[in-house]
Structure formats: C-alpha cells, structure tokens
Amino acid sequence: xxxxxxxxxxxxxxxxxxxxxxxxxxxxxxxxxxxxxxxxxxxxxxxxxxxxxxxxxxxxxxxxxxxxxxxxxxxxxxxxxxxxxxxxxxxxxxxxxxxxxxxxxxxxxxxxxxxxxxxxxxxxxxxxxxxxxxxxxxxxxxxxxxxxxxxxxxxxxxxxx
Amino acid sequence: xxxxxxxxxxxxxxxxxxxxxxxxxxxxxxxxxxxxxxxxxxxxxxxxxxxxxxxxxxxxxxxxxxxxxxxxxxxxxxxxxxxxxxxxxxxxxxxxxxxxxxxxxxxxxxxxxxxxxxxxxxxxxxxxxxxxxxxxxxxxxxxxxxxxxxxxxxxxxxxxxxxxxxxxxxxxxxxxxxxxxxxxxxxxxxxxxxxxxxxxxxxxxxxxxxxxxxxxxxxxxxxxxxxxxxxxxxxxxxxxxxxxxxxxxxxxxxxxxxxxxxxxxxxxxxxxxxxxxxxxxxxxxxxxxxxxxxxxxxxxxxxxxxxxxxxxxxxxxxxxxxxxxxxxxxxxxxxxxxxxxxxxxxxxxxxxxxxxxxxxxxxxxxx
Numbered sequence: 001x002x003x004x005x006x007x008x009x010x011x012x013x014x015x016x017x018x019x020x021x022x023x024x025x026x027x028x029x030x031x032x033x034x035x036x037x038x039x040x041x042x043x044x045x046x047x048x049x050x051x052x053x054x055x056x057x058x059x060x061x062x063x064x065x066x067x068x069x070x071x072x073x074x075x076x077x078x079x080x081x082x083x084x085x086x087x088x089x090x091x092x093x094x095x096x097x098x099x100x101x102x103x104x105x106x107x108x109x110x111x112x113x114x115x116x117x118x119x120x121x122x123x124x125x126x127x128x129x130x131x132x133x134x135x136x137x138x139x140x141x142x143x144x145x146x147x148x149x150x151x152x153x154x155x156x157x158x159x160x161x
Numbered sequence: 162x163x164x165x166x167x168x169x170x171x172x173x174x175x176x177x178x179x180x181x182x183x184x185x186x187x188x189x190x191x192x193x194x195x196x197x198x199x200x201x202x203x204x205x206x207x208x209x210x211x212x213x214x215x216x217x218x219x220x221x222x223x224x225x226x227x228x229x230x231x232x233x234x235x236x237x238x239x240x241x242x243x244x245x246x247x248x249x250x251x252x253x254x255x256x257x258x259x260x261x262x263x264x265x266x267x268x269x270x271x272x273x274x275x276x277x278x279x280x281x282x283x284x285x286x287x288x289x290x291x292x293x294x295x296x297x298x299x300x301x302x303x304x305x306x307x308x309x310x311x312x313x314x315x316x317x318x319x320x321x322x323x324x325x326x327x328x329x330x331x332x333x334x335x336x337x338x339x340x341x342x343x344x345x346x347x348x349x350x351x352x353x354x355x356x357x358x359x360x361x362x363x364x365x366x367x368x369x370x371x372x373x374x375x376x377x378x379x380x381x382x383x384x385x386x387x388x389x390x391x392x393x394x395x396x397x398x399x400x401x402x403x404x405x406x407x408x409x410x411x412x413x414x415x416x417x418x419x420x421x422x423x424x425x426x427x428x429x430x431x432x433x434x435x436x437x438x439x440x441x442x443x444x445x446x447x448x449x450x451x452x453x454x455x456x457x458x459x460x461x462x463x464x465x466x467x468x469x470x471x472x473x474x475x476x477x478x479x480x481x482x483x484x485x486x487x488x489x490x491x492x493x494x495x496x497x498x499x500x501x502x503x504x505x506x507x508x509x510x511x512x513x514x515x516x517x518x519x520x521x522x523x524x525x526x527x528x
Contacts, residue, residue, distance in 0.1 A: 007174055007312070015173055015314050016166075022321045026392075030332055032218065040217035040272055041265050043326040045388070046279045046421075047333030053349030056374075060353045086205050088276050091357060093213075096275020100213055111212035140352055142345060143372030 058140045061153060063094050066134050067119050070127030076134070081122045098133055098156050109161035116160060132157045168396055176398045177313040183436030184290075184311060185250070185298035186443055189515075191286065192248035194428045199283050200240060201264060203271040207233055216273040221266075228270070236267050245507070247287065249514050250300020254291045254309070261288035282323060283425040286432065289322070290315045304518045319432055320401045324391035331388035339381045347384065348377040351418055360420035368418045387411055398433075405430040447519060 007015075022043065029042050038044060052059050065077045079090030086093065101111055119128045133156040139148040206214075207230045214227040240263040246256040264284040272278065294311040296302040339346045351369055354360040371377075387407065394400040408430055416422045 007314070012170070012174065015318065016169070019169065019173060019318060019321055022318065022325055026325045026328055026332075029329055033333065034336070037218050038277060039219045040221060040269060040277055041219060041281055041284070043281060043322050043329060044279055045326045045330040045426075047330045047337070048346070048350055049333040049337040050346075052353050053345045055343055058349045058352040060356050062357050083209075085208070087202055088205075088271070088274060089358060092276035093274055096215070097213055099275070100215060103215075104212060108212055111210055114210040114212070138356065140356065142348055142352070142377075143370070143374075145352065145369050 053142055056142050057148065058142055059137060060140065061135050061137045063091055063098075063133055063135050065094075065119070066132050067123055067128050068130040068132075069123075069125055070129055075123060077122055082118055094133065101156070101158060112158055112161040115158050130157070130160070172396045173314045173317045176396075177316040178437070179311065179313055179316070180437045180440060181294060181297040181308075181311050182299070182440035182444065183438075184293055184295035185300060185303075186440040187432060187434075187436045188250065188253070188290070188295040189248055189299060190431065191283075191428065192244050194431075195260075195283065196241065196244050196248070199280075199425045199428055200244065201268040201271060201280060201284075203267045204234060204237055206270050206274065209274060213275075214273050215275070216269065217277050219269075221269040221273060224270075224273075227273075233267075233270060236263055236270075239263055240267060245511075249511055250296040250298075250302045250518075252307075253296025253300060253302050257287040257291035257295075261285055279326070280425050281326060282429040285322060286319060286429050289319050290432075298522070299515055299518055301514065301518065304521045316398075316432060317395060319429075320391065320395035323429070324393075324395045327388040328392040331385050334381075334385050334388070339385055342378055344381060345374065345377040347380045354419050354421075362420050363417040365418055365420055384411075402433050405433050447516075 025043050029039060029044060032039050033044075033047075038047075063079060065079070065082055066074055067077065068074050079094040083090045083093050097111070097115075104111060115131055116128060119131050120126060135153045135155070136150055137153045138150050140146065141148055206227065209227075211227040216222050216224055240260065243256050243259045243263060246252060247260055261284055264287075265281075268278070268280055268284060292309065292312055293315045294309045297308040297311065302308065334340075334346070337346070338344055348369075351365065355365050355369055391401070391404050394404040409427055412423045412427055
C-alpha cells in the first residue's frame, strides 16, 4: 500500500514546488486572459464568460453566409453548410474566419478563394457574384422563449479574389 | 504559516493510500476510456484551409503554419499506439508523458481554428501519474520487473490542478457578472445553445421554458460557488471525493440542459475512486471471468460493430486515427469489417497479455 511516509526529502520539495506552481497558475492565467486571451495549454475549464441576458431578455447573435448570384437573387447558408463534418462549434469557426480575413487583408487571398469555392459547392451554382457574412441579432424573451425582434447587426463582405 | 505547510504536506503525502494493483486498475481503466471515448479528434483540421490556422496564445504559436497531413494523422496514430502501450503497461513512465504531450499537441491543432475547448484534465493526467508506479502491476513492465515505488501525491496534485481549472472558470464568471441579480446567465447560455447551436436534446427545450427567475439566478450562484469550492476541498480526501460526486451531478445537469457532455472530466475524476478495493475485487474475479473469454470477445465485437454503424462518432474514437474513416458509408463495408477484426484482435491480445502477466506474477510469488 503506497503512502507518503517514505518520500525522500528532495522529492517532497519538488512536489511542494509543483503544487505551488499549479496554484500560482490561477492568478497568472486570469491575468493573461484579461490582458490578452485565454492561453493554451492552461488549467482552465469553460468560463462562459459572457452574460447574454439582461432584464428578462436574452440576446443571441447568429451568423450566416449570404450569396448573391448573377441573376440578382440571394440565398443564405448557415455555418453548418459551410463547414460540414467539422466537430467544432461552426459559428465560432465562422467568426474566426472573419477575423482571419481582416488580419490577412490582401496579403493572402487563399482564404477568399476557399470561401468562393465552398460557395459554389454548397449552392451548386457557378454564378456566385458576391459573398458576405451577416450577423443577425435575435432578442428573446426569457421564460417564454418568444422571439421579440431580429435585426442585422453587421455585415462583412468577402470580396472576390 | 507552519500550520498551512503542515496541512499541505499532509494532503500531498498522507491523505491518499493506494495499492500497486489499485493504480494498475486505474491505469487500465483510464487508458481504455481514452481509447474508446476521450481521445481528441483533430484529423478534421486537414480539411480546412491553412489560412485559417491561428494557434491560441502559448507554445502552440511556435507552430507557424498548419502541419502537413501526414504529421497530423501520424500524431493521431502515435497517440493510439501510446495509449495502447499505457493499457498494457509497456514502458509506462515514458509512454505516460508521451500520451500527455501528443494529446495536448493534437488538441492544440484543433484549437487553432478559433475555438478552444477545455479538455486539459484527461490530457495532463497521464503525465501527473507517470511516477506513481501505475505501471507496476498487470503490465509488461511488471512482468519484466521494471517497477518503481508507489507514490500517492499524484492524486493530490491532480486534485489541485482540477481545483485551479474549475476556479479559473468561476473567477471568469465573477468578472463577467454572473452574480448580478438580473443576469440569469445560465438561462441566457441555455437559450443561446438552443437557438444558435441547435443543442435541443434531452431537457434543453423544456428547461428553457421554466419561467422562474429565482431558480435561474440560484443556478448562476450555485455554479460559481461549486466551481470555486475544490480550491479548498483538495486538502482532504473525503472532501475531494464529495466534490467529485457533486461534480458528476453538475456535469449531468450541464449535459441534460446545455447539451455539453464533459465526459473527459468525469473519467478523470475517476482517479479518486477507491481503486485498492476495486483492484482486490478484480483479483478475485479474474479466474472466474477467464472462462468467459470468448463471450467477452463477442461482446466487444458487437460493440465495435455498433460503433462503426453509428459512424464512429459516439465511441471508439481511436478508429478516427485511420485517415478517411469518418467518410465511411455502407459501400465501404469491407474496411469496416477489417477494422472490427483488427479491434477484436487487439482486445484479445490485451486480454491474453493481462492473464500472462498475472500468471507470471503468481509463479514469481509462489517461487
């Protein structure tokens, strides 16, 4: 039966230091998360660090991909359509893609090319003229789950490469 | 100060007692759970454009671009092999570190696309237990006399790590205003999960309709209090176990309402089960269930078939290590059959290895 009585003093010291490091990781991680972003790897569980509800109303923002075709018609696709078979939260992936598009600018057009290739695949049409990512905010009454209002919050156009 | 150091020392070196067989039982349990249910799936990153690759803050930033497909699939296959080595107890100490490193790296690749999941607990567990002596018994190392001293401080160190990670979540919630009386953050997240992420299973939609502000606010406060509590509870074995029991119900509640199953965490908390008594029961059962070897293989075969039929999404994650397996459909039946046979063979091999190890153990003690 194993215990700690036989633990050598040097080993004890190392383990105490490891325990102290693990405990000190907490304020350090919180500081890094506040100043920059959540580090990885980190001793961290999901913070759900937002409060999407206030005064009886929940606010949710849903992105979708809107395509405009050559004949002037438009069609909207969900992030699930854009990223099939990806076991990640697709809205987070799409939001990340928008950030990457902004960061890359005109330096790297491969992502824009990828968006238009995907647009052709998911729509089944070759005449996709424009693509934009649209964020719609829904206001929902807590308790009843009734939709109070929807409004387009922002639109991010993805220019053709 | 001396009293604090004394309490910490007692928690680290005296609170937990476990036998070598107990540790071995936990090693096999954890290794099999990881192979069947917990192993991170990151092969899908090869289907995304490299321009989307942006690792999270930390050592993953050293990876400048998305690694080639062969390295990504190779990492996954290496993780499967290392976990298998962990189950059979081959070079257990080195393999424990390798499992943690490969797990963290592979998961890090998946988290380089805008969303960091929180699977760190099962990933770091093998490294923490590398020096515990969990490879001493029911293992190849044991049969070759490659054994080390049994150490119990990994149990406390792991409790500290879990406590810190849960407290991190609690403090971030505090900062975000979860305790504001008009926030109803739990309900807000529930609604967001149902309306945005289409997580409508189990009790999600029913829970969403519960119009009781007091209940939802109490749920916010209870969540924060519970998450912060292990930061103190790790000092005692009894309080750690009580916390783990509560955590199991907490995760069940989260699964039923928010549809977020923290299966990995629950398997990791299993570290604090009474493994010594579990192992002594297993030692009694082994000769009895030996005659059930063939039904056991058939049972595993049936399980594998059912997993393959459900497109290997529920369990048997190790199958994903084979590139392209997630694309399987009925037309690729021969591949499924080959995988089933391979899986059954491996299980049968592990079984024989365990029996052989126990036999050699017995003959050594008899000699």
